[in-house]
Amino acid sequence: MSAKPRRIDLRTLLPYLRPHRGVLLLVAALSLIGTLATLLQPLLTRAVLDAIGASRPAGRFVGGLVALLAVVAMLNALRDYLLQRTAEGVVLASRRRLAGHLLRLPIAEYDARRTGDLLSRVGADTTLLRAVVTSGLIDLGSGVIMISGAVVAMVLLDPLMFAVTVVGVALALGTGMMIARRVRPAARAAQERIGDMTSTVERALTAARTTRASRAEERETLAVGAAAQAAYEAGLRAARLQAWIGPVGVAAIQGAFLLVLGIGGARVADGSLSVGDLVAFVLFLFFLVMPLGRILNVYTQLQLGLAALERMHEVLDLPLEADASDPQPLVRSAPAVEFDGVEFAYAGGPPVLRGVSFAAPVGARTALVGPSGAGKSSILALIERFYEVDAGAVRVNGVDVRRLPREVLRGRLGYVEQEAPVLAGTLRANLLLTVPAATDAELLAVLDAVNLSDLVTRTPDGLDAEVGEGGVLLSGGERQRLAIARTLLASPPVLLLDEPTSNLDARNEAALRAAIDAVSTDRTMIIVAHRLSTVVDADQIVVLDEGRVAAVGRHDELLVSSPLYRELATHQFLAT
Template sequence: MRELLPLLRPHRRALGAAAVLSLFSAAAALAQPALVGQVISAVGSGGAVLPGVVALVVVLVAAAVLGAGQQYLLQRTAEGVVLSTRRLLVDRLLRLPIAEYDRRRTGDLMSRVGSDTTLLRAAVTSGVVEIVGSVVVGVGALVAMALVDVWLLLVTVLAVSVGVTTAVLASRRVRELSRQAQEQVGAMSAAVERALSAVRTIRASGATAREVDTVGTSAERAFTAGVQVARLEALVSPAGSIAVQGAFLAVLGLGGYRVATGSIAVADLVAFILYLFLLVMPLGQLIGSYTQLQTGLGALARVQEVLALEPEHDEEPERPAAGRSPAVLRTPTGADPVPLLQLDRVGFGYPDGTAVLHDVSFTVPAGSRVALVGPSGAGKSTVLELVEGFYPLSAGTVRWAGTDVRELPRAALRARMGYVEQEAPVLAGTVRENLLLAAPDAGEQQLWQALSDVGLTGVVQRSARGLDVAVGDDGVLLSGGERQRLAIARSLLARPALLLLDEPTASLDARNEGLLRETLAAAAADRALLVVAHRLSTVVDSDQIVVLDAGRVVAVGTHAELVDTSPLYRELATAQLLVP
């Protein structure tokens, strides 16, 4: 409840209004049996009946209107709680350290935003306020029943206590079982996301039936967990029914006897029975609300698990306007130039103890082109991820213009860099939306120029929609090379001071590779480039080539120097027919 109350606090006015309506509705409900008793007494004594009937009708209508207003406020508040919780979750999910995404499954995280937050709606609508209203009606009914006949009240309390005790005992485990059920739903969502994201590979591998079985098994686990919750909740309903029927029969039997002996009047017995129904109805609501509240709190625990994760604490900076050249690092005349980027004895390993980099040191001067080459698994892509600040260093220092990056705002540093991943991800949407991701203020002409720089204008011009042509989910409507060029155009458009490229030509044909080399050469005139490459032909003209092997720098130099001094580089160059 301590975790739920902060989510309800922004809606306290609406909840307060709903609580007030609930109290008035309870008062109207409690007045009805007394009015019915008065009408019956008036009929028996021959008095005026109309005033009592009119008063009863007014109270009935008022109770209905008040109940409708209360339900609307509760539903509206519940939707507001779900909305604010989803916003909090999405904000936290998109700001988590990259390492968290490595440890968690995307489908499970999506399930927390979807189904888990939906269950919070029940915690509000069937939980907090309705519990208060049910308690008020129940207590009021008990007081009124005591005023009518104490013996009938004792019989009622004994019968109802059996059902209440059983329901409370059954509801104690609802929260934990509900959480387990939601975890299984999250696992099922993760299995579905895994299958859909690789559906082409699954079809090509003839593995459709096996994947259907895998997802089906996950769905069966979710079904089993859901049945356990349903079985437990099902215990509440029979217990309540037995208590209600037992109380009703006991009151009829004892009440009939007391009427026959003249201990109470018929009107009092009718009023008592109506109060009994007023007690039983909110009691049933109370038990149901408690169960729903436990279910919602079980889902809330999964939501809070994500909200408790530590995000990256950097304010979002304003990126330089598209088309404006980035600030170039300058040093006083005669002073030693300060490199734009410097790695000094950098080491990195994953939490499981797997070491990736050892004592990596090299510099990237402003306006230079530096390439990282080496066999697969040498740690080249990891270097770029560390420069971007995706992972904390295990050892050593990364400096930006002479300053330790740990002393700089991470987001502000990233605003000065462009990064194109090896997979060159393209977001679902349009070409325009993908380009504007890194430069939201870019104009039409700048967008077309960026596409022209990477040879992508022809692709866009194929459609009458131009820049608003859809690229499909994950850019599926584009070829691999087109996705890669679009990702590069997106980074170039932001005019970064340092451009990080991970295998930029991996999916390009020879013609477009040559065009991109010319584009990168022109881009290097006012920015630095740090390029990971397997195709040495794309980086032979780099100002500096850093050779990595097994996470260590084994050689640094130009292409000509490395051919003479580095056996590993000469081996790579020979295999790619760059040297005889």
């Protein structure tokens, strides 16, 4: 994505956590109790050592220490479970939000972006939020409490040894923070390379048959390998930075302990410090340094999570498909569809439509014909408002499509794409995509209308028969007819058919034409066709050439008045 991403900080994470604030408050309470209980352990340990040194009974202190350890363990287990559950909830909510946003982006955004990279944002990037919630929040909160308690106790026990400790820990912590700040851009780069790799794999798998037929397996394998290598190298760069953070923390622990043991041992030897005080100070030092190390790790995890949030919000910040700014009521007496001086070009491309004007009357069948690249399919896309016109207007029942709510507009349109996509799943699932409440009788009727009844009887599964990924278990013609059946089931007032017979043989073409004739009563149809035999009986034929309307009329009229149409008809043996 070329646009510079906006800066993401911890405030961006708050909306993801807000629905879980009750559980997080409970986790914070458990963490506070557990931390305070942990801070009591050095004091009980000192009491045990002092009692043993003075030959006094130490059983009650030992019992209290054991009980304290058990309580801390149970509190931490409950806390960690609640955090894991919350983290999964955050990931679930972020995936739902991101997927919902992706499915509502303008179609032009899909044209400009790679599917694999978008999938990576929903999968890999959202997963990084889990670590931020599980390790990040609790370690940050409990670490601050633990450090505060340890600092107070160490100052009270021995200010001199505390001062020595602070110098060593501060140096190590400052170095670690400088390293951790560099993790975020490295992590972002690694996630981008993962997106690139996912896109490459997605392309190779989608075109698997073409790849095999072209004997290009080795080239595609090399391409995937190169993308994987780039992701590997980007991951290594992030890993090298992360690898330094652990040793820095260990160095802080070791250095601090050596200093304390050296100075504390000397003070015990001269009698200015008891053995119990030294052990307690060492334990408090442990409770100081270990949370600092975890906080440093938390900072690193936050950088990883914020890098993922940046990539997620690059998508979430994209504007959704525009809806009607000033909704207008339909005009029933107006043409079903009307183009008025429409100019249109795809982003970064040459003009596709140049001043296109025509009207499709209500209840009539309008055909769009012309050479490849004349703009026929683009007209259907503009009616559906997949794209915005550059000039002019597209009207449905007298209202500019920009003044119709999307639900109203698309509720009046039935659209069958040229590729006739079939979704992975069953016959039933594909048909119910448009009308979820349709009955089995209605499903069987619409399949019969497009000559697909044999699909139901072909296997014992009937309507629950699988069609395979992308409809691979169906023939090209069957996929085309299933897509048409799915559209016919909704019974929209306007049908937009883009090359409906492109994959059909003569027999099935005749059957489909009969089905279209049967459903076209009192319904407007706009059909894009290269095969003129399917539209010779249309009420009007719009001839397009290089993005302009070259002629409008019926078949017999155009054979006389339009040289281009006559040429097309002659090539298809339809000219008399």
